[in-house]
Structure formats: structure tokens, C-alpha cells
Amino acid sequence: MGLRGYLTKRAIVALVTLFVIATLNFMIFQVISPLDPTRTFVDPKFTKAMRDALLAQYGLLEPIQTRYIKYITNIFTWNFGISFATMTPVVNELAWRLPNTVLLLGTALIGTVLVGLPLGMMAASRRGKKLDMLTLAGGLFANGVPVFFIQLIFLLFFSYYMFIWFGFQFFPSRGMVSIPAPTDPIRYAADVLWHLAQPALSLIVGGFGGWALYIRNMMIDALTQDYITTARAKGLSERSVLYRHAFRGILPPIVTILALSIPGIVTGAVITEYIFTWPGIGSWYLAGLLGADFPVVQAVFFLYALLMLIANLVADLLYGVLDPRVRVGIRR
Amino acid sequence: MSPIITQEKRTIYRLKIEGFLEGFRRNRLGVLGIILLLVYIIAGLFAPWLSPYDPQQSQLLADAYAMPGWMKIFPQFSDYPNTINVTANWVVQQKTDSMAVEWGKTVNMVFNTTDTSETAEMIMNATFNYPYSVPPQRFVVTYDLLIGNITNTWYYAEMVIVNQAGNSTRIWILPFTDATTEVSPIRDSSDAWLVKELGYSDPKAVNVARSHVFTAPVKGTYTLAFHLYFRPDEGTPFASATATLGNAQVWIPGLVHGILGTDFLGTDVFSQLIHGAKISLAIGLLAAGLETSIGILIGVISGYTGGLVDEALMRIVDILLCLPVLPLLLTLVFVFGKNVFYIVILIGVFGWQGLARTIRSQVLVLRESSFVESAVASGAGKYYIMIRHIVPNIFPIAISSLVLSVPAAILTEAGLSFLGFGDPRTPTWGKMLNQAFGFGAFEKLAWWVAIPPGLAITFLSLAFVFMGYAIDEIVNPRLRRRR
Numbered sequence: 001m002g003l004r005g006y007l008t009k010r011a012i013v014a015l016v017t018l019f020v021i022a023t024l025n026f027m028i029f030q031v032i033s034p035l036d037p038t039r040t041f042v043d044p045k046f047t048k049a050m051r052d053a054l055l056a057q058y059g060l061l062e063p064i065q066t067r068y069i070k071y072i073t074n075i076f077t078w079n080f081g082i083s084f085a086t087m088t089p090v091v092n093e094l095a096w097r098l099p100n101t102v103l104l105l106g107t108a109l110i111g112t113v114l115v116g117l118p119l120g121m122m123a124a125s126r127r128g129k130k131l132d133m134l135t136l137a138g139g140l141f142a143n144g145v146p147v148f149f150i151q152l153i154f155l156l157f158f159s160y161y162m163f164i165w166f167g168f169q170f171f172p173s174r175g176m177v178s179i180p181a182p183t184d185p186i187r188y189a190a191d192v193l194w195h196l197a198q199p200a201l202s203l204i205v206g207g208f209g210g211w212a213l214y215i216r217n218m219m220i221d222a223l224t225q226d227y228i229t230t231a232r233a234k235g236l237s238e239r240s241v242l243y244r245h246a247f248r249g250i251l252p253p254i255v256t257i258l259a260l261s262i263p264g265i266v267t268g269a270v271i272t273e274y275i276f277t278w279p280g281i282g283s284w285y286l287a288g289l290l291g292a293d294f295p296v297v298q299a300v301f302f303l304y305a306l307l308m309l310i311a312n313l314v315a316d317l318l319y320g321v322l323d324p325r326v327r328v329g330i331r332r
Numbered sequence: 333m334s335p336i337i338t339q340e341k342r343t344i345y346r347l348k349i350e351g352f353l354e355g356f357r358r359n360r361l362g363v364l365g366i367i368l369l370l371v372y373i374i375a376g377l378f379a380p381w382l383s384p385y386d387p388q389q390s391q392l393l394a395d396a397y398a399m400p401g402w403m404k405i406f407p408q409f410s411d412y413p414n415t416i417n418v419t420a421n422w423v424v425q426q427k428t429d430s431m432a433v434e435w436g437k438t439v440n441m442v443f444n445t446t447d448t449s450e451t452a453e454m455i456m457n458a459t460f461n462y463p464y465s466v467p468p469q470r471f472v473v474t475y476d477l478l479i480g481n482i483t484n485t486w487y488y489a490e491m492v493i494v495n496q497a498g499n500s501t502r503i504w505i506l507p508f509t510d511a512t513t514e515v516s517p518i519r520d521s522s523d524a525w526l527v528k529e530l531g532y533s534d535p536k537a538v539n540v541a542r543s544h545v546f547t548a549p550v551k552g553t554y555t556l557a558f559h560l561y562f563r564p565d566e567g568t569p570f571a572s573a574t575a576t577l578g579n580a581q582v583w584i585p586g587l588v589h590g591i592l593g594t595d596f597l598g599t600d601v602f603s604q605l606i607h608g609a610k611i612s613l614a615i616g617l618l619a620a621g622l623e624t625s626i627g628i629l630i631g632v633i634s635g636y637t638g639g640l641v642d643e644a645l646m647r648i649v650d651i652l653l654c655l656p657v658l659p660l661l662l663t664l665v666f667v668f669g670k671n672v673f674y675i676v677i678l679i680g681v682f683g684w685q686g687l688a689r690t691i692r693s694q695v696l697v698l699r700e701s702s703f704v705e706s707a708v709a710s711g712a713g714k715y716y717i718m719i720r721h722i723v724p725n726i727f728p729i730a731i732s733s734l735v736l737s738v739p740a741a742i743l744t745e746a747g748l749s750f751l752g753f754g755d756p757r758t759p760t761w762g763k764m765l766n767q768a769f770g771f772g773a774f775e776k777l778a779w780w781v782a783i784p785p786g787l788a789i790t791f792l793s794l795a796f797v798f799m800g801y802a803i804d805e806i807v808n809p810r811l812r813r814r815r
Contacts (some may be wrong), residue, residue, distance in 0.1 A: 017651050028663060140361075140801065144794035146743050148750055149786035152769065156782055160774050173774075267656040271747055275769070285659055286751065289666050297663065304656035312653060 010316070014309055019072070021305040026071050029294045030064070058082060080299035085291055090299045094281065098303075100176060101280030105269055107196060108203035113258065116208040120215025125242050127220060139213025147206035148271045154202040155275065171198035174277040199276040207265075214257065218250040225249065252323040259315035263308040345724075355806040362802025368795035376610035383603035384590065387759045392598040394589035395469050397778040401588050411551075413464040415586035420458030420475070420556055422577070428452040438578040441560070448484065448564035448571050458556045460582055467546035468584045469539065473503055473519040473556065475580035480512045484568040487561060489575075491519070493545050494555040501530070501544040508563075516579075521545070556582060593780040595764070596771040605784050608761045612742055612792060615676055615760075619741035622680025624687060624734040628726065631691025632718050636699055646692070652685040658747065665753045672755035675748060679741050687733045694726050728807035736800040739793035746789050761785035 046054070055061045058081070059070065074081065080090035123135035159173035172178070176195050182188045222228065223246055231245045266282075273283035281300050288296030356362045375382060385393060394415045403409045422435045430445035430452045443452055479487065491504040503519045503526065519526060521541035530541060545554070558580075564571030585598060592601040634645040661678055668674050698704060698721075707717050748754055749762025752770070756763075764785040768774070773781040 013647070013650060016647075017654050020651050021654060028667060032667060140797055141790075141794065143797045144739055145790040146746050146750075146786070146793075148747060149765070149790065152765065152782055152786065156774055156777075156779060160777055164777060263656060267658045268747075270658055270662070271751060274751060286662070289662060301656065301659055301663065304659055305654050308654045308656060312650075 010313060014313060017309055018306065021309075022072055022075050022302060023068075025075075025298050025301055025305075026068055029298055030067065030071075058084070075298075075302055080302075081295035083288075083293055083296050085288075085293045085296070090295050093284070093296075094299060094303075097279060097281050097284055100278065101266070101269065101273070101282060103192075104196060104199055104272070104278055104280060105203075105265055107200040108207070109262070109265060111200060111204040112207040112211055115204060116211025117215055117254075119208065120212040121219055121242065121247065123212060123216040124219030124223065125238070132216070135209075135212045135216055138209040139216070140209075142206065142209025142213070145206065147203065147268065148275060150206040151199070151202040151272060151275050154198055154205075158198060171195075173198075176279055199272050199278055203265075203269075203272060215250070215254065218253060219246060222246045222249045252319050255318050255322055256315045259311045259318065262311050263304070266307060267304055352806055356802055359802040359805060361798040365795045365798030365800075365802065368791055369799070372609045372613060372792050372795065375606050376613050379606045379610055383600070383606040385600040385603040387599055387604040387607050390599065390603075392585065393600055394594045394598050395585035395587055396594065396596045396598055397773060397776045397781065398585070398587050398589040398594040398598070399778070400593045400780050401590055404588055409588070411465045412587045413462070413466060413468050413584065414588055416460070416462065416468075416582070416584040418460040418582050420460070420580035420582065422456045422458050422558070422580070425455045425457050425557075427454040438576065439558075441575040441577075442572075443485070443562055443574070444570070444572040445564060446570045448566055448568050451564070452562040454560045456558045456577075458558075458580065459553050460556065461553050462546075462584070463551060465549075465551045466587065467550045468542065468587065470520070470522045470542055470585055471545065472521070472583045472585075473581070474517065474583070476516045476578050477576070478512075478514045479560075479573060479575045480514070482510055482512060482573045483571060485562050485564045485571040485573055486510045487563065487573065489513075489558070489560045491517075492557045492559065494557055495545055495547060496549055496552045496554070497547055499544070499547065500557070501541060503541065505529070556580070592784055593778070595767060595778075595781050596773065601764075601781055601784065604759050604764055605761070605788055607759045608764065608785065608788060609792070611672070611758050611760050612745070612789070615672065615679075615745045616738040616742040616792070616796070618676045619679040619683070619745070620734055620737040622677065623683040623737050623741070624730055626680065627684035627687030627733065628691060628723065628730055630684065630688040632695055632722055632726070634688065635692035635695025636714070636718050636722060642692075645688075649685045649688055652682065655682065657682050658744070661744065661748060662751065662753055665748060670753060670755050672758050675745060675755065679744050683737060683741070683744075687730075687737075690729060690733070691726050694729060695722055698722055698725055728803075732800055732803045732807060735796050735803055738796040739800075742789065742793050742796075761789050 052061060059067065062070075078091065080094070082088065083090050083093065086093065119135055123132040126132050154171075155173055158170040160169075162168065162170040172195050177188065177191050178195075182191050227249070228241060228246055231241045236245070269280065270282035270286055272278065273280045274286055277283065281303065285297060285300040288294070288300070380386075398415075399409065399412070401414070404412060419437060421437055422439050424433050424435050424439075427433060428450075430443060430447075430450075431454055432442045432444070433454065434440045435456065439456060441454065445452065473491065473493070475491070477489070479489070486508050487506075487510070488508045489506040490502055492500045492502050494500045503521075504517050506513060506515075522539060527540050530544070558577060560575060562571070562573065589598075590600050590602055592605065595601055595604070630645055630649070634642045660682060661675075664678050665675060668678075704717060704721055707721055712720075745754070745760070746762035746765070749760045750766045750769070752766050754760055754763045754766070762785075765782065768778070768781040768785075
């Protein structure tokens with residue numbers, strides 16, 4: 001099977017997966033769910049005619065198979081229906097919420113890698129020293145502590161205690177901009193950054209330890225390989241050995257793990273966005289769920305699944321690009 | 333199979349297990365993990381004896397967000413009040429001759445007169461000591477009062493608190509009546525009705541009764557005074573009535589309480605913390621056990637059977653790997669109901685994919701090994717080989733995976749509970765954090781509500797992380813050589 005055949009196969013599997021997820025999405029909310037989505041937005045005092053008219057507006061009166069076919073075609077054409085709560089298309093709200101989530105998680109992810117990667121490499125090169133022990137301890141600790149607990153401590157300290165001690169909040173406790181928002185664009189950007197700092201920092205603090213530990217362990221593994229001994233024997237500087245040879249060796253698994261960790265970070269951000277009332281898709285998902293606003297929940301869930309699918313695909317494909325052995329394996 | 337080989341095998345397994353235990357004993361992190369876990373197990377098993385209160389039953393032990401008792405060692409908190417609960421012991425101060433009274437904890441009064449032109453009056457006092465210089469946030473006075481057998485008389489009654497400055501605050505009044513009265517008033521200083529009855533229309537004057545009573549000097553003796561007044565109908569030959577006042581209590585919720593203070597309902601935080609250990613351990617172990625069992629089952633079947641079954645199972649794994657787990661769990665818990673049993677099952681059912689993949693790849697290698705080949709050659713059945721030859725060989729991976737998926741399950745459950753999707757009937761640490769976050773502990777700077785449950789989750793997870801790390805080092809020889 002050639003590369004093209006492999007790609008085709010992956011694409012088909014991905015499409016089938018997406019189809020199954022969309023079906024599952026439909027099933028959970030419109031078949032399994034004992035909850036009546038009309039309960040939250042239809043006044044019980046409505047007459048039958050009024051209720052039916054409203055339900056017809058959302059297409060909820062049609063038989064289940066028609067609804068299913070419509071749902072599948074709509075979802076693949078990026079039409080997620082009308083929110084029960086706001087009565088506007090879900091896509092509109094998604095369009096302004098998605099960038100907020102990307103901003104928060106992008107910052108957090110970049111920060112985590114920027115701190116965790118060098119730390120892990122340094123720890124590996126100073127094996128058994130103080131820095132290494134600290135990384136080890138920090139990494140193990142990061143595996144045990146819930147990120148939302150770190151965020152709560154941040155909130156308690158920077159927003160609430162700071163206010164008592166110094167009379168001002170070091171970081172704001174909620175939202176993405178001050179109310180009222182500054183009109184000047186530069187000030188507006190600064191204001192958003194100020195609000196971004198606490199959720200992003202707390203995500204980085206909760207995440208870099210695990211990363212550093214992971215990279216340290218892989219690096220240590222890589223440093224025992226024969227090609228490193230060869231590189232050292234050639235008289236290359238330790239720096240070159242570490243950052244050009246060993247690092248190149250562990251790059252494929254790093255990229256894979258990075259790609260595979262993105263969905264976890266994104267879905268985990270439901271809690272982050274809830275704590276800091278960040279107007280992203282995670283907090284929207286939660287609000288939609290609690291308010292039985294199912295079009296919103298279905299849309300975000302589908303988006304999450306799509307993201308995971310893409311991340312899985314990218315991880316596999318990038319691995320092939322970065323690791324020639326895998327490419328050869330495919331060609332054969 | 334001949335018994336000799338079984339015996340040999342048994343010896344090999346025994347040696348393996350002994351070697352494993354020996355390695356574990358030498359591993360410092362592993363021992364630390366075991367010790368931590370033991371602490372939690374003891375806390376979980378002996379929760380009813382270790383915790384001073386039952387967190388489900390006993391609320392209002394002190395004021396909301398009362399700080400930990402030991403914080404009194406700091407000078408700024410040294411005079412914060414503990415909870416005071418006194419039963420009034422009445423002493424009659426003044427009474428008319430027409431009244432016959434027995435007093436003490438319960439007061440029985442008989443009023444009987446033939447001179448209906450004279451009024452009759454009684455004042456009783458009960459004193460209580462408030463030994464702190466910091467005023468409380470709230471006080472509650474409760475009592476049972478029965479005034480009956482009324483003939484030809486009108487009466488009124490009132491309850492007053494007199495502070496040391498001599499100012500009296502009326503907390504209850506019964507307007508003139510000639511009907512039988514049987515009441516059990518609960519006079520709470522934070523009660524809006526009381527504020528209104530005191531004559532304040534300002535809605536912000538919520539604690540006005542408290543600030544009226546507890547004026548400087550705060551420390552000292554306060555008096556609860558009951559005043560009963562009879563006015564017989566004039567011209568009637570006689571007038572009589574009886575009155576009983578009992579169970580009079582003054583409850584002043586403290587601002588400090590116990591080892592870790594109280595939460596927003598005045599529940600003991602320390603007791604909740606101890607009781608949370610049991611449920612978190614149970615959830616973590618059960619969910620991880622379920623995950624690992626499904627993972628082993630699917631992995632072994634898929635790897636050993638191969639073909640169409642393998643293909644189908646692996647596509648299911650592919651799909652499951654694309655499901656966003658936390659949002660899915662939130663949704664399903666929301667749909668099926670917030671029940672701890674569902675939560676365990678859902679965490680288990682959606683957590684086995686990774687393990688199944690790993691085990692499958694191991695089984696693919698084992699399938700080709702010579703001992704499986706010889707088993708096949710000697711006529712062993714498929715399931716016999718899977719159970720007797722394959723499963724024991726993937727045990728190390730399974731154990732390490734089991735131990736490492738416990739913290740993951742604990743953290744997942746904590747996350748669900750924190751978002752308010754936990755079982756409302758079980759006291760979990762996630763729920764404590766949810767309530768701390770949702771009911772204003774942060775505004776009150778009540779760190780004792782927010783930090784202990786978080787640390788409890790962290791160290792329980794860490795116990796398993798440490799053990800998992802140690803097991804990994806032992807069963808994974810490559811890792812062991814490096815260290």
C-alpha cells in the first residue's frame with residue numbers, strides 16, 4: 001500500500017468516525033435523553049397550537065428519521081441550528097466565542113511547551129542534580145494535582161487576598177474584558193491581556209511539570225542510544241549532541257504527544273472557562289447543558305470530536321514526516 | 333497438564349511476586365505512595381470515629397465560614413468567639429403577689445386574683461456570659477411559651493435582651509390578647525422579620541439586632557429578660573391564667589470552630605474532609621478496575637483473535653479515542669442523572685481505549701511466541717490459552733495501568749463534582765470545592781474550605797502516581813537499569 005492508499009484509508013476511517021459521532025450526538029439528545037427540550041423554553045400555559053407552532057419553528061415536530069437526516073446533512077454543511085436560548089443561529093455565536101478559546105488555550109499551550117521543553121532537556125542533561133530532582137518532583141506533583149485546584153488557588157490569592165492586602169486585584173477574577181470595555185484599541189488589547197494572564201498562567205503552571213518530566217524521560221532514553229555515543233565520539237560539543245542529535249531523535253514522539261494533548265487541553269478548558277467565566281466555547285457548552293440548550297451542546301460536542309479526530313490524524317501523519325522509518329514502513 | 337509443570341509455574345510466579353515486592357520495598361517513592369494511601373484508607377475506614385460530626389446530619393455547628401479553631405493563636409483572632417449554646421436558667425426579679433411561680437429551667441406561673449382592678453406583672457431574668465471581646469455575627473433565641481386557662485384577663489408578653497451598657501433590645505412581643513397562646517418562637521438576629529419588627533425599614537440593616545445587643549463593652553454578662561403583664565377585665569369577680577415558659581436557649585454561632593472551621597452551612601469542614609476519603613477511594617478504585625478489566629478483555633480478544641473481530645474492535649477504539657471525554661461525561665451524567673454509581677460506570681466505560689491498544693500490541697507479540705505455539709500444538713483451546721498464557725504475561729502492564737488510572741479517575745470525578753455534576757448525596761471533595769466556589773468562600777477568604785479538599789485530592793492522586801512510578805520502574809527493566 002502506497003502513501004496515497006494509506007491516506008485514503010485514513011480519510012475514509014476519519015469520515016466514518018465523524019459520521020458515527022454525529023449520530024451519537026443526535027441519539028444522546030434526541031433519542032436517549034429523557035429530557036424534553038421543549039420544557040425549558042415552552043411555557044406550560046401555552047395552548048397546543050402555540051406550542052406546536054414554536055416547536056415547528058425549530059423543526060422538532062417532524063418524525064425522528066427526517067430529523068436525523070436533516071441533522072446529519074446540516075452538521076456536515078456547518079449548520080448547527082438555532083439556539084433555544086438566544087433564538088439566533090448557533091454558528092453566529094460560535095464565530096465570536098471560538099477565537100476566545102483559541103486565544104486562551106493557544107497562549108497556555110505555547111507557554112507550557114516553552115517552559116516544559118527546555119526544563120525537561122536541561123534536567124536530562126544534568127541528571128541526578130538539583131534541577132533534575134526538582135523537575136522530577138514537579139512533574140510527579142503535576143500528575144496528581146487537579147488543574148482546577150491550581151486555578152482556584154490562583155484566584156483566591158491573586159484576586160481575593162491581593163484585594164484585601166493591597167486594595168487592588170492583581171489579576172481580575174472574571175471575564176475577558178473590563179466592564180465597560182475600553183474603547184481605545186491598544187488599551188482594549190492590554191485589558192484583554194490582563195484578563196488572560198491568570199487563566200493562562202494557571203494552565204501553564206498546572207501543565208509544564210508533566211511536560212518537563214515527559215521530555216526528560218525521553219531525553220534520558222535518547223541519550224543512551226548508540227548514535228549519541230557516536231556523536232560524542234566524533235568530538236561534537238555537548239550542546240550540539242544534546243540539542244541537534246538527541247533532540248532530533250525525540251522530536252517525533254514530542255510532536256505526537258503535543259498533537260494528542262491538544263484535545264485534552266481544549267476539553268479540560270471547560271473547567272478553566274467556568275472558573276474564570278471566560279467567554280469561550282467551554283463555558284458555553286456548560287451553560288448550554290445546564291439550560292438544556294441542545295443545539296449549542298451538540299454543536300460544541302461535534303466541534304470537540306472533530307478537533308480530536310484532526311489531532312489524531314495530524315499526530316499520525318506528522319510522525320511519518322518526522323520519522324523516516326515510519327515512512328519506509330508505509331511504502332513497503 | 334501434568335502437576336509437575338503447574339508446580340514449577342507456581343514457583344516461578346511466587347519468585348516473580350517476591351522479586352516485585354522486594355523491588356517495591358526498596359523504592360522510596362513507592363513506599364511513600366503506600367504510606368500516603370494507608371493514611372487515606374484509615375481515614376476512609378474509620379471516618380465515623382475519626383470525624384467529630386456526621387457531615388450529612390450536623391449543620392449549624394457554628395457561623396457560616398467560621399475559621400479553624402487553632403487560628404486563635406494569632407493575636408488578631410485570639411478573641412474570636414466559639415459557639416455558645418446556653419439554656420436559660422430563670423430567676424424571678426419582680427412579681428405581683430397574685431402570681432405563684434416555680435422557676436428554674438422551666439417556669440410555671442399561676443395567676444389568680446379576685447381584685448380585678450389591679451394589674452399583675454412579672455419580670456424574670458436569665459443571664460449568660462459572653463467571654464469574648466469580638467462580637468458575634470448572629471444570635472438566635474428560642475423558647476416554648478404556653479399561656480392558657482385564661483379567665484377574665486388580657487395579657488401581653490415580651491422578650492428582651494439587656495446588654496452591659498444597660499440598653500435593652502426587644503426581640504419578641506406578644507400584643508395584648510385574651511386568647512390562649514402556644515408558641516415556639518425562633519428569634520434570629522439575621523432574620524429580616526426581626527429587623528422589621530425592630531422598626532427598621534432599611535433593607536440593608538440586616539444585622540441590626542446583633543449590633544444593638546453587642547455594643548461595647550462586648551465581653552461580659554448579658555441578660556435575657558421575660559416580661560409578662562396581666563390586665564384583668566374590670567368588674568369581673570376574679571381573673572386567672574397559667575403560663576409555662578421552657579426550653580429557652582440562646583445560641584450564638586461562633587466565628588471559630590474545630591480543626592478546619594465550617595462551610596457556608598456551618599458544617600464541620602474536617603468531618604467532610606475525612607468522609608470524602610472513602611468515596612473518592614471507592615470511585616477511583618472501582619472506575620479504574622472497570623477500565624482496566626475492559627481494556628484487558630478487549631485488548632486480549634482483539635490481539636489474539638485477529639481478523640474481522642480485531643478490525644471491528646479497533647475501529648470502535650478509534651471512535652472512542654475521538655470522543656471528548658469530559659464533555660461527554662458531563663452530558664451523560666446530565667442525561668442519566670447525578671448518581672455516583674453512573675459516574676463510576678461512565679468513567680470506566682470511556683477510559684479503556686488506550687490500554688486496549690497497548691495490550692493488543694503486546695498480545696500480538698505474545699501470540700507468536702514459542703510457548704503459545706507449543707500450547708496450541710498440545711491441543712489447548714483458544715480461551716484456555718488466552719486466560720492461562722496470555723493474561724498472566726500482560727499482568728505487569730495491567731497492574732501499572734490500573735494504578736495509574738486510579739488518579740485519573742479520581743481527578744475526573746473531582747472535576748465533574750466541581751462543575752456541579754457530582755452526586756448531591758455523597759460528600760466528595762469535588763463537591764466541597766464546588767460549594768466553596770459557588771457559595772462565596774472566596775469573597776470571605778475562607779481558605780479552609782477551598783484548600784484542604786484540593787490538597788486531599790492531590791495527595792490521594794499522588795499516592796497512586798508514586799506507586800505507579802515505582803511499579804513502572806520495577807516491571808520495566810529498561811527504566812530500572814537507567815536509575
